[in-house]
Amino acid sequence: MRGETSRISDRVSRDSLAPELRNAGEDTWRIGNELFSFTNLLDHNVRIERALTEPSRSAEDKVALLRSLIGDQAHPVTMTILSDLASRQWSRVRDVANGVEDFGVDAMMYYADATGTTLQVSIELAELHSALLGLSVVRSRLYDESVPAQARIDLLHSLLNGKNFNKVTMRLAEHATCNPRKRRYLATIQWMINKFSRHMGESMITVTTAVALTTEQVDKLVTFYTNKLGRAVHINSVVDPSVIGGMRVQVGDEVTDNTVVAQLHKLQRAVKASA
Template sequence: MIGASRDALAAGRQNLESLTDSTPVDAVKLAEELTAVTALLDREVSLRRVLTDPSRSGQDKAQLVSSLLSGQVSGETADLVSGLVRSRWSGARDLVDAVEELSSYAEVIAAEKAGVLDDVEDELFRFGRVVAGSNELRSALTDPKAGATAKAELIKKLLGGRANAGTIRLVTSLVNTPRGRSLEQGLESYSKLAAARRGRMVALVTSAVPLSDGQKERLAGALGRLYGRRVHLNIDVDPEVVGGVRVQIGDEIIDGAVSSRLEDARQSLEG
């Protein structure tokens, strides 16, 4: 998002944080209701255009939301959406994306409150690795002809008893309503939300062998000092790395892998 939409989303996230941090509201229920609102706005093109029309007052749009959602969702959810439509948006689709992100963020907050956010982050990452390694599984989860129930059952079979309920809800929502996102993009967006909640960055670390707890701690500490923020590590083991580690944070890559140095040497010889 850019411009007005980015500012509006930031305000919406602050409102969600204030609500969940200062009241005993059920964050899981908020997430479920915001998902339902996302589906409504995604389906009703004329409605989202009205709710983002800059010629209409914020109060008018908020009253429309209240009348539409009254009795359908909790007062907290209606207030969050009303706050969003009071803001200015660069495009109507941005409002839908924002409500969807707040739904995912509410799941992240629920996981944090339950003390399982680290587990959820790791489970989402591992699920992404499993999908990346299986074309058959990817096809089953992204097949537009497969019904939502069948996909939900497949996810339950894969993750049931092995992952937290929040992880299963996030993956199911992504698979059944990708809204133009790939599985990788959706899972990465969840990871970024979790990192933002903790005020930290996420690093994808690829190494030839699993890292020990001590190695992870030292690497996270070094990266934290380098970037001035806490860093969460997602570890991927790839024997082809040969030795060393490859670290990716956003678009930046810190490559200390032996395989990369060998490839650089090979290219130099060929040149």
């Protein structure tokens, strides 16, 4: 968890620069990619992190360091964001990389806004999360940093073979794969889903069933969870015949699994325990 100083620095920086980032339009695709690349650079170069967070070092020196690292190749908004983050105080050295990553995801959200695909990306991230829930071995490989990054990305692409995901969804999924940042894969995807939900002003509820939900069932779920959570919700209906029957509902990090297959697994464990 971030210290209070880091949380304040991250929030103030993102709030103050949000209009400039939003106004960059479709350039936010480039900005987001540049910020993800710089996040990766910081994660693998603690000396640079320390140089950019050293309280006794002037803001001018830090900006000069940034320019020496990225030259004139980066988008001006990317440089503005990095300069702003470098000028702030951080509780821990590694928190500056968290701030850069936060901006990277924000940039991808604004790109989705600019291309009219924000809800689509949010739904696709939820579908990816749901698809991986029962694949613990695959998940562990996706964030195993002992496996080369390209091999992990190839595994992700093979897993999503035939899925025509939006390019923002794919880029976010690839970022989570090639730079795990010491997080479990599903934790990173859930963090991104939560960010998109807050961005849209509603919560994403993923409901997995063996057959498609009817309109009436979706409406009842919307009413129930809107009343329960006290805010607007979107129901992401995922059809997975392997669950056989029943319903699995995911709200944020909380999963309630009342599917037939889950009950069968529970029964099997009980039988083995009593044998």
